[in-house]
Amino acid sequence: MVNIIEADQLGKRNGLPDNLRELLKKYPRDTWGDDILNGNWVGYWLGRHSVFKEISLAINQSLQKILDNNISINKFLNDYVQLMNLMLKNLNSHHTVEDNYIFPKFSQKIEKFSYGLDLLENDHHLIHSSIDNVILEGNSLIKTINNNKTLDIKKVVGSYKVVNDEFNKLLMAHLNDEEDLLIPLVVKHGENYFNLGH
Numbered sequence: 001m002v003n004i005i006e007a008d009q010l011g012k013r014n015g016l017p018d019n020l021r022e023l024l025k026k027y028p029r030d031t032w033g034d035d036i037l038n039g040n041w042v043g044y045w046l047g048r049h050s051v052f053k054e055i056s057l058a059i060n061q062s063l064q065k066i067l068d069n070n071i072s073i074n075k076f077l078n079d080y081v082q083l084m085n086l087m088l089k090n091l092n093s094h095h096t097v098e099d100n101y102i103f104p105k106f107s108q109k110i111e112k113f114s115y116g117l118d119l120l121e122n123d124h125h126l127i128h129s130s131i132d133n134v135i136l137e138g139n140s141l142i143k144t145i146n147n148n149k150t151l152d153i154k155k156v157v158g159s160y161k162v163v164n165d166e167f168n169k170l171l172m173a174h175l176n177d178e179e180d181l182l183i184p185l186v187v188k189h190g191e192n193y194f195n196l197g198h
């Protein structure tokens with residue numbers, strides 16, 4: 001894997017770097033038709049991305065409810081633990097499949113996109129560091145809540161939310177850029193060219 005330059009790192013860049021946008025300019029999002037979006041592999045893959053967006057949204061809603069006093073502490077803790085486990089399990093398997101199975105299929109066929117695929121793989125490492133931090137802070141949040149029922153819940157959840165928001169931002173940016181890099185390749189060449197399956 002090559003080194004990813006600082007300005008192209010997830011969290012520092014704003015969308016795909018210019019040198020990886022050539023095909024996206026030719027095939028922008030609003031031209032991706034249903035035939036592409038519902039393709040055997042693309043349909044399945046975007047479905048996985050939707051799962052992450054739904055879990056993220058549910059975690060955010062849960063955090064907002066406890067901040068607004070609209071949910072019991074026990075319900076919040078139960079929901080949070082379940083959702084975070086779901087996020088972790090799904091992220092691990094999704095990234096493993098992409099790194100070991102999907103990205104190599106693209107790089108075998110399109111040599112000049114290897115930097116883009118390395119960039120996405122590097123994103124995965126940064127996302128995993130970020131979620132490790134989220135889990136650490138989440139565990140400490142749970143412990144603090146369990147050990148002290150009279151604490152200022154808004155204050156502790158509020159400071160946890162900062163870390164959660166940062167993770168969310170990275171994950172959403174990654175999903176977006178990954179789609180912007182890979183789907184135009186599928187639009188141009190078709191799924192069969194890359195021998196994609198799921």
Ligand SMILES: [Fe+2]
Pocket residue numbers: 095098120124174178
């Ligand atoms: Fe990914």
Ligand SMILES: [Fe+2]
Pocket residue numbers: 049094098175178
């Ligand atoms: Fe992905």
